[in-house]
Amino acid sequence: MSTFKAPKGTYDLTPPESAKYLAVREAIAAPLKNSGYGYIETPGFEDVALFSRGVGESTDIVTKEMYTLTTKGGSQLALRPEGTASVLRAALEANLHKLGNLPVKLWYSGSYYRYERPQKGRYRHFSQVGAEAIGAEDPALDAELIILADQAYRALGLRNFRILLNSLGDKECRPVYRDALQGFLRELDLDEETRRRIEINPLRVLDDKRPEVQKQLVGAPVLRDYLCDACKAYHEEVRDLLSAAGVVYEDDEKLVRGLDYYTRTTFEFVHDGLGSQSAVGGGGRYDGLSEMIGGPALPSVGWALGVDRTVLALEAEGIELELPASTSVFAVPLGEEARRVLFGVVTQLRREGVAADFAYGNRGLKGAMKSANRSGARFTIVAGERDLAEGVVQLKDMESGEQTAVPLSDVAEAVRERLA
Template identity: 70%
Template sequence: MSFQAPKGTFDWLPPQSDRILAVRETLVEAVRRAGYGYIETPTFEDTDLFKRGVGESTDVVTKEMYTFEDKGGRSITLRPEGTASVVRAVLQHSLQNAGQLPVKLWYSGSQYRYERAQKGRYRHFWQVGAEALGAEDPALDAELILLAWQGFAAVGLKRVTLLLNSLGDKNCRPAYRAALVEFLRKLDLDEATRARIEINPLRVLDDKRPDVQAKLAGAPLAVDHLCEACKAYHEEVRALLTALGVPFTDDPKLVRGLDYYTRTAFEFVHDGLGAQASVGGGGRYDGLSEQIGGPSLPSVGWALGVDRTFLAMEAEGLLDDLTSQRVEVYGVPLGEDARRRLFLLVNELRQAGVSADMAFGGKGVKAAMKGADRSGARFALILGERDLAAEAVQLKDLTTGDQTEVPLAQVVEVLKGKLQ
């Protein structure tokens, strides 16, 4: 029997896996410079965390979660998104009481949703995220949007568009909700969609079906129902982004797919991904902490799709610029005595901070040199019986083809100098 990865999942393999790691690290580089600390949460959580946090009316909860009963009879769900888990962890460990607010955190990990598998939409996908918890400040919203924008710029993407909207808050959203429900009830919609109107009408606006979108053309917009406080907040976010030089497009129809968003909502889209255009997004979620049993903790954050970003980079022809180098130095031994000595030398290089590998399995020189080329190493160390007698090794620059003899006692020092 031959096993394969489950439908809608994928394996990252070298050299692509080296590139995807580089993308992930680059996306969060600006976040780390801004003082965000790393958090890691379990891959699975109590199902009620997502029901209460993400929203029982969302497609994520009603259709897409991987939920099962564990051996203790508890309902467990593989995490479909990262924010609810981060807020749960902050509350459980009382981080909001441990020091200065906001609590700034970033994460990286796999999420799981049972979706129709297609390119750019997987059932297992990788995200990086950043969250700032415990402060209601438009500058914090602008900071996080800027950090995401800088992440996309750092990987070289030029065709990303930032969409921006405000969803209002608990003071002004009820009036908007009432106007929206009144409008939606008059439309000819299927039974499931009509049921959604009564639970959370904003979810109807997020329906991607073209026939439904056509009927929604004249729907009331959240920005037309904002209270004065939300208007002022939104205008300050817009002004700060303009001052920072972050271009954005106002999208009054933008509705994020999770129930916890309030006020600022944003999405990053790329024109090279077809229907699955989103490469990331987020917003403010001031009521999420209270929804899952915690105190008031106004917060804002985002998640960026690493695999989606990778596809966007592919669309822009940027992947060739990513290094696939596994090691800097590759050893090629000729003979058993040389193999023993080179094995020790490779270890010396690693101890000195130089990434190194060598040919294993008794390969001949031709096969070993092929291994050196495939490794992406810049230098090869070729050691034969004559070299051992001379207490030297042949150092070959795999970029230029130049080859020089270097005393064994000086190899580490010489290579460190060349690599610097």
């Protein structure tokens, strides 16, 4: 055992469990790749100001949870706590919005970092797959992204999740609601930090999960009563498009999410089998974020789905993913000549797309067959001096135990036929 362990609140992904996480990432990405979204990758750290401006100085992410550092040159950097601001920054820097094909549709996958109290389903290092549609204000884009996330989850076999939907209004109607909400909140018995939040971003108080706060929020002004006609019409179109696509959602007038940049459509995917940490992903529209970080007006919408949370949701529903075998064929050589010949066979199988492995380390037959069993291979290829003299290898079906002599020249074809 190493002297060192993974830092508190983080985890290592190791086989065979890691295969499940890869499968979840691929399942979430599949409908995006099929819908015009191109892959983007950004650095694991960014300028601190990118997040303080974009995510919001009043958010817990910025005030409490960011990992920050000062470089030797004096620059202030932060490990990325979320993906949207980084992706938008990268798209602006690469001038993707000037290529004449809006919206710019991007997807990404990676690790993110927040200094939180570690608990099941909430880690200091976590994995997400995200999608952003940059540069177009269209209810169909909002609906498309929600539908694609719903499609990904259903492809994984998940059924017990819910989609919560709300509208946060825009720069025209939200200030009116903000004033009304501030007036209501200032009359409540709240701690000093929450009172400070009332003045910076009162909508964030609605997202406070503490029972003593939620109890006092009964009777708070409801944002839908303050939406302007344009925002109402926009939200109704999103709802209509989702319903037409057969996607079931729930209206949640208190849904605000934890980031300041959201406008109009906001949504969250929750799974009731996860206890208090029920959110598995979410997102929304962020029409003003580009301008907040120094770019032009680029109305946009996006989401991020938690890989860790999705795996927990699968486990809560008892879903076992059908994962491809990491090894289909395992070669066991008996002797130096067989070692040379079977290594060539394994190399050929791999070139032809067959997952193959080899008994390394010059172990005896018993030890090599134990490795073959542990690998999960469907077939083993065994050969010794006598087999090679006859120009054959022994092909063994690990499920039935049946063993067949196969001409050395026909091994690849025989394996492909049996695997098919």
